[in-house]
Amino acid sequence: MAGNWKLNKDPQETAEFAQAITGKLPSDSEVISIIAAPAIDLQTLLDQKVPNLKVASENSYFEDDGAYTGETSPLALHEMGITYGIIGHSERRGYFKETDEDINKKAHALIKNQITPIICCGESLEKREAGKVDEWVSGQVTAALKGISANEVANLVIAYEPIWAIGTGKTATSDQAEEVCKMIRHTIEDLYDEGTANSVHILYGGSVKPANVKDLMSKEDIDGGLVGGASLDPESFLQLVHYQD
Numbered sequence: 625m626a627g628n629w630k631l632n633k634d635p636q637e638t639a640e641f642a643q644a645i646t647g648k649l650p651s652d653s654e655v656i657s658i659i660a661a662p663a664i665d666l667q668t669l670l671d672q673k674v675p676n677l678k679v680a681s682e683n684s685y686f687e688d689d690g691a692y693t694g695e696t697s698p699l700a701l702h703e704m705g706i707t708y709g710i711i712g713h714s715e716r717r718g719y720f721k722e723t724d725e726d727i728n729k730k731a732h733a734l735i736k737n738q739i740t741p742i743i744c745c746g747e748s749l750e751k752r753e754a755g756k757v758d759e760w761v762s763g764q765v766t767a768a769l770k771g772i773s774a775n776e777v778a779n780l781v782i783a784y785e786p787i788w789a790i791g792t793g794k795t796a797t798s799d800q801a802e803e804v805c806k807m808i809r810h811t812i813e814d815l816y817d818e819g820t821a822n823s824v825h826i827l828y829g830g831s832v833k834p835a836n837v838k839d840l841m842s843k844e845d846i847d848g849g850l851v852g853g854a855s856l857d858p859e860s861f862l863q864l865v866h867y868q869d
């Protein structure tokens with residue numbers, strides 16, 4: 625269960641959040657609890673040493689170093705202790721014009737630095753209404769995984785986030801979400817094999833909250849959630865990671 629804070633919280637608020645959840649997360653064997661925080665907050669979150677919390681970056685570059693002003697190095701993220709990294713979020717694709725090729729290069733760079741990519745994909749309302757969900761989403765997944773081996777793919781995370789459901793309060797129904805997550809698994813099976821497809825963790829994101837998390841997580845091909853707004857409040861995040869209780 626991954627929270628994505630987006631451009632929210634400063635280091636002080638980050639420390640307060642960490643203190644509020646310390647000692648309250650489920651064990652890793654039950655639920656993997658992840659917070660993706662702005663780059664400027666990552667060290668603060670790591671310093672709090674919250675038991676069972678994995679800390680993730682929200683974006684990173686595809687080069688480890690060099691003349692790339694303003695970018696975040698995946699090598700430096702690894703060295704500081706980051707273990708997951710979101711890439712290809714629709715906000716990065718939309719506002720910052722990231723392409724499938726960029727996202728593929730970022731995936732390779734994270735894997736090289738032993739950071740598990742959380743690769744986002746998802747369709748706009750326009751694509752959904754045009755009946756192009758499968759074609760669009762499987763195309764994004766295929767492009768993101770180009771040149772990545774089956775062993776590497778087996779360990780990574782794909783997050784399906786329909787753009788029309790992000791921050792809008794409009795959740796895809798659990799059946800709609802399951803349908804696309806299943807299609808993503810089939811796409812991976814076609815590209816690799818059944819074992820690889822079954823090993824990948826597939827998350828659903830888009831207005832996930834404590835009230836709907838159980839229903840979404842009950843679906844066969846939805847392994848977890850990528851949660852924006854409802855991950856900002858510690859109590860709400862705790863309810864999400866404890867959805868099985």
Ligand SMILES: O=C[C@H](O)COP(=O)(O)O
Pocket residue numbers: 628713785789790791792793829830831832850851852853854
């Ligand atoms: O990465 C998280 C998603 O964009 C979902 O955001 P949301 O839960 O605020 O709709």
